[in-house]
Amino acid sequence: MAEKKTPRRPAPLKAATKPRKPARAKADAPAGLDLAQVRAQIDGIDQQIQALIAERARWARQVGKAKGKLAAAVDYYRPEREAQVLRRVVDRNHGPLADEVLVRLFREVMSACLAQQEPLKIGYLGPEGTFSQQAALKHFGHSAHGLPLGSIEEVFQEVAAGHADFGVVPVENSGQGTIQVTLDMFLTSPLRICGEVELRVHQHLLSRSGRIEDIERIYAHPQAFAQAAGWLRTHLPRAEKIPVSSNAEGARRARHADDAAAIAGESAGLAYGLKRVAGPIEDRSDNTTRFLVIGRQPFPPSGNDRTSLLVSIRDRPGALYGVLEPLARRGISMSRIESRPEHGGKWQYAFFIDVAGHCDEAPLKDALDEIAAQGDALRVLGSYPVAIA
Ligand SMILES: O=C(O)C(=O)C[C@]1(C(=O)O)C=C[C@@H](O)C=C1
Numbered sequence: 001m002a003e004k005k006t007p008r009r010p011a012p013l014k015a016a017t018k019p020r021k022p023a024r025a026k027a028d029a030p031a032g033l034d035l036a037q038v039r040a041q042i043d044g045i046d047q048q049i050q051a052l053i054a055e056r057a058r059w060a061r062q063v064g065k066a067k068g069k070l071a072a073a074v075d076y077y078r079p080e081r082e083a084q085v086l087r088r089v090v091d092r093n094h095g096p097l098a099d100e101v102l103v104r105l106f107r108e109v110m111s112a113c114l115a116q117q118e119p120l121k122i123g124y125l126g127p128e129g130t131f132s133q134q135a136a137l138k139h140f141g142h143s144a145h146g147l148p149l150g151s152i153e154e155v156f157q158e159v160a161a162g163h164a165d166f167g168v169v170p171v172e173n174s175g176q177g178t179i180q181v182t183l184d185m186f187l188t189s190p191l192r193i194c195g196e197v198e199l200r201v202h203q204h205l206l207s208r209s210g211r212i213e214d215i216e217r218i219y220a221h222p223q224a225f226a227q228a229a230g231w232l233r234t235h236l237p238r239a240e241k242i243p244v245s246s247n248a249e250g251a252r253r254a255r256h257a258d259d260a261a262a263i264a265g266e267s268a269g270l271a272y273g274l275k276r277v278a279g280p281i282e283d284r285s286d287n288t289t290r291f292l293v294i295g296r297q298p299f300p301p302s303g304n305d306r307t308s309l310l311v312s313i314r315d316r317p318g319a320l321y322g323v324l325e326p327l328a329r330r331g332i333s334m335s336r337i338e339s340r341p342e343h344g345g346k347w348q349y350a351f352f353i354d355v356a357g358h359c360d361e362a363p364l365k366d367a368l369d370e371i372a373a374q375g376d377a378l379r380v381l382g383s384y385p386v387a388i389a
Contacts, residue, residue, distance in 0.1 A: 111141020193382030204279030
């Protein structure tokens with residue numbers, strides 16, 4: 001039986017001594033081969049790839065055994081290790097496939113290897129076809145089991161209750177800024193951030209008939225209306241805009257009438273049988289949404305990490321300076337700072353701060369100790385690998 005085979009010892013990694021991304025690793029296949037000969041080459045390579053994937057899967061099982069008896073699938077998941085594997089994939093890549101294509105393939109391989117224990121359960125803002133679902137698949141691969149949920153709050157609740165192993169929630173969009181409900185959930189939730197996902201977001205106008213002249217009302221999430229505001233002003237200035245809880249929910253509603261349309265991703269169009277009227281229609285071509293992976297436990301450093309902090313500051317002169325100065329003095333770069341009103345008191349603010357590094361490693365660890373000693377309430381929301389491709 002395939003499962004009983006003992007995996008062979010792997011050859012040492014050659015990548016360590018290899019210069020980074022030389023112009024071309026191998027010559028192209030010889031010219032002048034006919035179709036059958038080229039396909040024979042591909043068949044041979046497929047056979048090798050398949051054998052190697054099977055061998056890798058057997059080693060991944062061995063890793064599972066080496067971790068000892070663990071209670072659940074979530075205990076086998078190692079985001080820091082996955083990030084290291086994927087960074088090596090990017091470092092080794094000489095083309096012709098793009099880094100993000102190879103990363104996607106290797107994520108799927110790891111997703112399948114991990115699912116041998118038991119698939120991870122991932123909560124996200126549903127229904128089927130949302131960008132949150134795409135982000136969850138991008139990060140955890142198709143072997144994970146998706147749980148579409150009704151709201152961002154519900155994603156937090158289901159992860160906290162242990163019904164989902166992890167959740168994927170949007171936190172900011174490159175054009176529209178913060179998704180405030182997500183940040184506000186961290187004010188009361190004990191959950192940790194254990195990953196981030198960046199997703200290029202392309203919005204499309206979708207409808208049952210596919211004809212722009214039929215459209216009198218448009219369903220979409222308020223963020224999608226904002227991302228496509230310029231296009232809508234030019235092309236459909238009189239259409240009624242109806243906000244809904246997610247773009248996929250808009251697509252679900254728009255499938256029932258010819259005079260309705262939705263703004264959503266192509267996957268929502270496919271899920272609900274809608275035609276594309278126009279797209280992409282986002283005003284900014286680099287439209288990207290950043291998602292956070294939320295879970296119940298912290299993870300060790302991966303070698304290139306980011307840390308999200310939540311600081312509640314007592315009102316005094318220079319209070320924010322006192323938090324930022326220990327970071328700046330150690331040369332720790334800050335990628336984001338955001339203030340939100342605290343639930344506890346009027347005119348009290350909490351600061352969400354993203355910095356480079358892992359909270360268990362110098363120099364960030366020392367800076368955090370110094371900030372905590374000043375008496376401000378400091379919580380590490382999580383240290384996690386910087387998003388890859
Ligand atoms: O290295 C591990 O700890 C594994 O379990 C193996 C593996 C992999 O397929 O490479 C699978 C799942 C983990 O999330 C990380 C890596």
